[in-house]
Amino acid sequence: MDRIALNDDLELSRLVYGMWRLGDAEDTSPEHVRAKIEACLDQGITTMDQADIYGGYMAEEILGNALTPELRDRIEIVTKCDIVAPAGRYESAKVKHYDTSRAHVVGSVEHSLRLMQTDRIDLLLIHRPDPLMDHEETGAALDEVVKSGKVRAVGVSNFRPWDWELLQSGMSTPLVTNQIEMSLLNHAPFTNGDVAFHQRQKQPLMAWSPLGGGALFAPENAALRTRLGEIAEEQGVDDAAVAVAWLLAHPARILPVMGTNNLDRIARIGDAAKVTMDRETWFDLYTHALGHEVP
Ligand SMILES: NC(=O)c1ccc[n+]([C@@H]2O[C@H](COP(=O)([O-])OP(=O)(O)OC[C@H]3O[C@@H](n4cnc5c(N)ncnc54)[C@H](OP(=O)(O)O)[C@@H]3O)[C@@H](O)[C@H]2O)c1
Numbered sequence: 001m002d003r004i005a006l007n008d009d010l011e012l013s014r015l016v017y018g019m020w021r022l023g024d025a026e027d028t029s030p031e032h033v034r035a036k037i038e039a040c041l042d043q044g045i046t047t048m049d050q051a052d053i054y055g056g057y058m059a060e061e062i063l064g065n066a067l068t069p070e071l072r073d074r075i076e077i078v079t080k081c082d083i084v085a086p087a088g089r090y091e092s093a094k095v096k097h098y099d100t101s102r103a104h105v106v107g108s109v110e111h112s113l114r115l116m117q118t119d120r121i122d123l124l125l126i127h128r129p130d131p132l133m134d135h136e137e138t139g140a141a142l143d144e145v146v147k148s149g150k151v152r153a154v155g156v157s158n159f160r161p162w163d164w165e166l167l168q169s170g171m172s173t174p175l176v177t178n179q180i181e182m183s184l185l186n187h188a189p190f191t192n193g194d195v196a197f198h199q200r201q202k203q204p205l206m207a208w209s210p211l212g213g214g215a216l217f218a219p220e221n222a223a224l225r226t227r228l229g230e231i232a233e234e235q236g237v238d239d240a241a242v243a244v245a246w247l248l249a250h251p252a253r254i255l256p257v258m259g260t261n262n263l264d265r266i267a268r269i270g271d272a273a274k275v276t277m278d279r280e281t282w283f284d285l286y287t288h289a290l291g292h293e294v295p
Pocket of ligand 1: 017018019020021049050127157158179180207208209210211212213214215217240257258259260261262265
């Protein structure tokens with residue numbers, strides 16, 4: 001499994017396991033969560049993607065309960081903060097909102113460390129752009145959590161280029177990645193400037209919902225799925241592996257974040273790295289995704 005350096009100190013596995021749905025699984029026991037992580041590690045997938053809000057602010061705790069010190073040292077943990085929804089520890093919030101204040105960012109880091117029973121977060125992302133962000137306050141808070149050693153690197157999620165530039169201008173630590181939605185069903189970032197902005201600055205991107213959150217397998221995408229299935233059969237993998245390989249083939253260095261809760265599918269995530277995706281195959285799939293040939 002390839003590894004991608006985000007800075008001189010931090011590398012992530014090219015394929016990442018996402019834990020948004022961890023709390024939705026029938027089995028959330030420490031043994032089962034460990035089995036999922038071990039299935040990832042067997043394939044060289046060492047990076048686990050979390051957020052404070054996942055599972056109604058419970059998913060970090062589910063992970064923490066499964067981690068032994070030995071297992072903690074074999075993985076990188078990505079987590080996120082700034083979404084405040086009326087659930088769990090924010091049950092009293094009157095309205096769902098974003099909070100990028102220093103108090104919230106620093107407090108979230110403390111919560112995440114405690115719930116995951118760890119002394120460090122490998123990568124902290126601001127989850128959503130906050131229209132009320134004071135970039136100097138948020139930037140200073142991110143510098144502070146890195147300086148304290150509690151966070152090894154910082155980045156963002158769902159930011160447009162102007163949001164990124166604003167935040168970066170208020171801090172000295174370099175932002176290392178932007179986690180955005182990208183898949184055959186959400187390909188706008190390839191043409192709207194989002195990918196180009198980060199590619200130009202040599203910043204790897206993380207792609208959330210690389211299978212469209214499962215929508216790729218819905219009846220309305222039957223034509224695309226049929227083509228994926230044909231390519232998959234030729235290469236001895238499943239449809240999902242081909243869809244993920246479509247992202248891996250892009251020169252921007254995209255790290256897909258996979259969200260399956262199914263242990264058999266988890267054990268096959270790494271197949272995406274075995275797929276050969278030449279230019280014509282890439283455009284063939286893009287054509288099916290667009291519903292028409294490129295102009
Ligand atoms: N930064 C953000 O704002 C943001 C937002 C959303 C997600 N994320 C991250 O991205 C990760 C991945 O998101 P995601 O879960 O939406 O990713 P995904 O991998 O696109 O979708 C996973 C879903 O697809 C289903 N699926 C997978 N393979 C399938 C198949 N062959 N046939 C039918 N269904 C299939 C899975 O069901 P099974 O479980 O049954 O396999 C699961 O429900 C999350 O865990 C989270 O870490 C980040």
